[in-house]
Amino acid sequence: MLALKRLSLRDLGLLLAGFTLGAVAPSARAGDETYELLTVFAQALHHVEASYVRKIAVKDLVHGAIRGVVAELDPHSAFLDPEQVAKMDREAARIEGDIGILVGPPGATVLGVFPGSSAERVGIGPKDRLVSIAGGPVDEHPELALLGPAGTLVELEIENTRGRRRVMVVRERSPRAGVAWKRLDRNIVYVSIGRFADGTEGKVRGALEAAQKTGGIAGLVLDLRGNPGGLLSEAVRIADLWLASGTIVSIEGRERGQVVETAFPKGTQPPYPVAILVDERTASAAEALAAALSENRRATLVGTRTFGKGTVQTVIELADRSLLRLTTARYFPPSGQSLDGRGIEPHIQRKGAEAQLSAALEVVSGLHQ
Secondary structure (H helix, E strand, O other), X not given: OOOHHHOOHHHHHHHHHHHHHHHHOOOOOOOOHHXXXXXXXXXXXXXXXXXXXXXXXXXXXXXXXXXXXXXXXXXXXXXXXXXXXXXHHHHHHOOEEEOOEEEEOOOOEEEEEOOOOHHHHOOOOOOOEEEEEOOEEOOOOHHHHOOEEOOOEEEEEEEEOOEEEEEEEEOEOOOOOOEEEEEOOOOEEEEEEOOEOOOHHHHHHHHHHHHHHOXXXXXXXXXXXXXOOEOHXXXXXXXXXXXXOOEEEEEEEOOOEEEEEEOOOOOOOOOOOEEEEXXXXXXXXXXXXXHHHHHOXXXXXXXXXOOOOOEEEEEEEOOOOOEEEXXXXXXXXXXXXXXXXXXXXXXXXXXXXXXXXXHHHHHHOOOOO
C-alpha cells in the first residue's frame, strides 16, 4: 500500500471520490458536495497519518472513520473489521447447539419438539417435564442450560405420566428454523416457527399438509414467541398461505422505491380460526407476518407487545473482507403504520406461556368472548 504522504491531497481526494462515486453514483461530478467533503476527509487523514505524535496504522484510521459514519445511522447498522469478521467466523464454527425443544411453564414443561431433533430421537415429547438438567435443578431459564457446544451430551431427567427416566441427549446445531407442530386437541393444531430461513415456508406448508392428512385442522395456534425474524421473503410466503388477497407488506428503500407484496388465492388454507402467539422477543419478519394476518382480519394476536423492528438490513462485504451491515429499507404492514420502535399490541394481552396458550385455545375453539 502506498503511504498516504506520497500522494498529493488532490490525488488522494480523487482516489476516494472516484472509488466512492464510481460505486454508488456514476453521474456525480468532481465539483459536487460529496467530492468536496471527501477531499476534506482525505486532507485530515493525510495530516493524521503524516504528523500525529504516534504512528497509527492507516487501516485503523479508516476503519475508525467508517465506524464514525455508521454511528450516525440507526442502531441496526454496524461495521465489522476483518479481525471481528474472523472472530465471528471462528465462533460460528463452534456454534452452540441445543437439543431441539421448546420449554416453558408450568414446571419446565416441554411445549414442542422440533422434528428430526436429538430430543425427538430419544423420545422426549410435548407435555414431558424437565426435572433436572446435567444433574442440577431446573431454574427459570432452562433453555439456557440446554445450550452448549455442538456435539456435547447433556443428561436430562424427564417426568411424564409414565414416570421418571434419565436420558443422554446430544446437542446439535439448530438454526431454530425448523418447524415444530403437534395437536393440542383432536383437531386443534399448534405450529411454532423459531426463525425465518431458506425453506421455512416449505416446512410450514408441509406441517399443515401433514396435519390435514392426519385428522384435519379446525383451528390453528401459530407460535411466533421468541422469533427474532430472519428472511422477510419467507415470512411473506408464509402469510400468503392464509391470505387469498390483500396487502401483506410494503417495503420502501432508496434503490428499489416501494415494493408492495400482495397475497394470491392459489393454495390458500381453509378459513379455520387462527391465533398467533407473540411476545416482546417477536421481532422483524415475525412482526411482519403477525401484522399481515392480523390487519387482514385473518388471525387474532395473543400475548404481549412485540419488539418493534420495522427495517431491513443488507450485509455488504468490503474490499478488505470487512462487513458493513446497512439498513437499506423499511417495511410497513397493510395499515401503513411503521412498527419500528412501536411493535404490535396483541388483541388479547396475556403474560406467561400457560395463560397465553390457554387464551389462544379459547380463540380457535370459539370460546373467547
